[in-house]
Amino acid sequence: MTNTAYGFDYLIVGAGFAGSVLAERLASQLGLRVLIVDKRPHIGGNAYDKYDDAGILIHPYGPHIFHTNSAQVFDYLSQFTKWRPYQHRVLASVDGQLLPIPINLDTVNKLYGLNLTSFQVEEFFASVAEKVEQVRTSEDVVVSKVGRDLYNKFFRGYTRKQWGMDPSELDASVTARVPTRTNRDDRYFADTYQAMPLHGYTRMFENMLDHPNIKVMLNTDYREIVDVIPWTHMIYTGPVDAYFDFKYGKLPYRSLHFEHQTFMQDEFQPVGTVNYPNDYGYTRISEFKHITGQKHDATSVVYEYPRAEGDPYYPVPKPETQEIYKLYEAEAKQLDNVTFVGRLATYRYYNMDQVVAQALTVFGKLRAKHEGLLQEDAALGD
Known part of the structure; x- marks a missing residue:
């Protein structure tokens, strides 16, 4: 040495x-x-957080939601931070409604005006799913699980914005990460450990x-x-x-452009993140107070616009x-x-x-x- x-x-x-x-x-x-x-x-890299001019803890590089199934990872990081339990929920703006994503029983019932049970929604997915001989692309993954209509409403537009390519051109791994549920579980993640660093990521990195x-x-x-x-x-x-x-x-990498805004109101949207798969140039809006649990009279949000150029985010x-x-x-x-x-x-x-x-x-x-x-x-x- x-x-x-x-x-x-x-x-x-x-x-x-x-x-x-x-x-x-x-x-x-x-x-x-x-x-x-x-x-x-x-x-802190992209996980860096800071207080904005309004005094609200924000993530300048978009929302970073911590979740893991690894006790080793969680125990290791716990040496440098206390945690605030937090289960992330996401809604998608589709056909004038805000619907749970990942797609679950409530998503299907509210979208189509149905009253299916968990067992019936399994049959529904089976009836609309398209047979795919060999799953190669992101499109194949989704249409083989939930059919063409849900694919078009929830996935195709979002993926085209995010990647600048149609899902039919992208590897299956891109959408393979997104589950489909037959129950009413509306959590975005199902991991064992779901929590946010109590005083933020930057404080955790400083301790580290x-x-x-x-x-x-x-x-x-x-x-x-x-x-x-x-x-x-x-x-x-x-x-x-x-x-x-x-x-x-x-x-090649896909990049993101972030637009941060503060509103003089208690809440901007009902959950941490709302996806916009088909309308507008941005893919999603995230509101930080839901994620951090901070109490404040104002609220800060971030709009995410995918870009071809800029800091590298997604291979x-x-x-x-x-x-x-x-x-x-x-x-x-x-x-x-x-x-x-x-x-x-x-x-x-x-x-x-x-x-x-x-x-x-x-x-x-x-x-x-x-x-x-x-x-x-x-x-x-x-």
């Missing part, structure tokens, strides 16, 4: 979930010196990075310091194509993009002193808990490597 008198054991690029979890583990568990750099003026062995540099592109400050191993959480100077071409799931990524992945595997972690570095759509789980797994491997080197040094010393 580096002589820590003048350098760092680890240079970590990016202070989001992947980088911050690894910084915390390496510093607290192995006593290593870590420098974490981020080109943005804040820690509050260690004497961790130094944080913001407003810094890692390329500015990579040859100036000594380090032994790099953890890179940025876009993998940018690391290799786009030598195989640019990996585009098409076979040809995976082919490009595989070229970068092969290059990444050749590097002994750089580890690629997180959504952008591995070109995969991960939820927050999945990034934490990935970072903890990577830490396990780095720890084994570190302990192996210590044993070698001890053997040589003998």
Whole structure:
């Protein structure tokens, strides 16, 4: 390892979930010196939150709702935050009504003016579902479950806005994540653990990075310091194509434009998020007070407009993009002193808990490597 008198054991690029979890583990568990750099003026990556001018806690990069089935992930993060139980609910604006999404028993009954039971709605789905020989695309996933009409009303327009492509052009994984329910469960997620950091994500990240062995540099592109400050191993959480100077071409991402507004009223909408699958240029509106539980006379919301250009948010799931990524992945595997972690570095759509789980797994491997080197040094010393 580096002589820590003048350098760092680890240079970590990016202070989001992947980088911050690894910084915390390496510093607290192995006593290593870590420098974490981020080109943005804040820690927390896209999960960063702050109080706006009205004094309302908002998520500048759109709503981040924490949910996980992993006790390991939840217990790990619980070291750095208390939690507020919160179960996210989403309504979709369809045919002049606000209807539960994921599609459930109430969605079907209210949309079609029916009074079906859970058993009958199963039969209803079976009667409208289209037979698909081989499920290849996002369209196939939905029409094979709930038929063409529900697909057109709830999925097709939303997906076209979000991805700039028809669902028939997109990999099945995009809509495979969205369940369909035959009961009245209107929660957006069904995970075991559903909660929000009690004092916000930024406070949680501050607690995570509050260690004497961790130094944080913001407003810094890692390329500015990579040859100036000594380090032994790099953890890179940025876009993998940018690391290799786009030598195989640019990996496509969908981006988002956010418009934040504050209204002098107690509530703007009945739930945390309302989707707009067919009308307007935005895909959804989220109201933060539902999500954070904050009490305030005013309320702040965010409108989300998908974009082709801008900060990278969603890797585009098409076979040809995976082919490009595989070229970068092969290059990444050749590097002994750089580890690629997180959504952008591995070109995969991960939820927050999945990034934490990935970072903890990577830490396990780095720890084994570190302990192996210590044993070698001890053997040589003998």
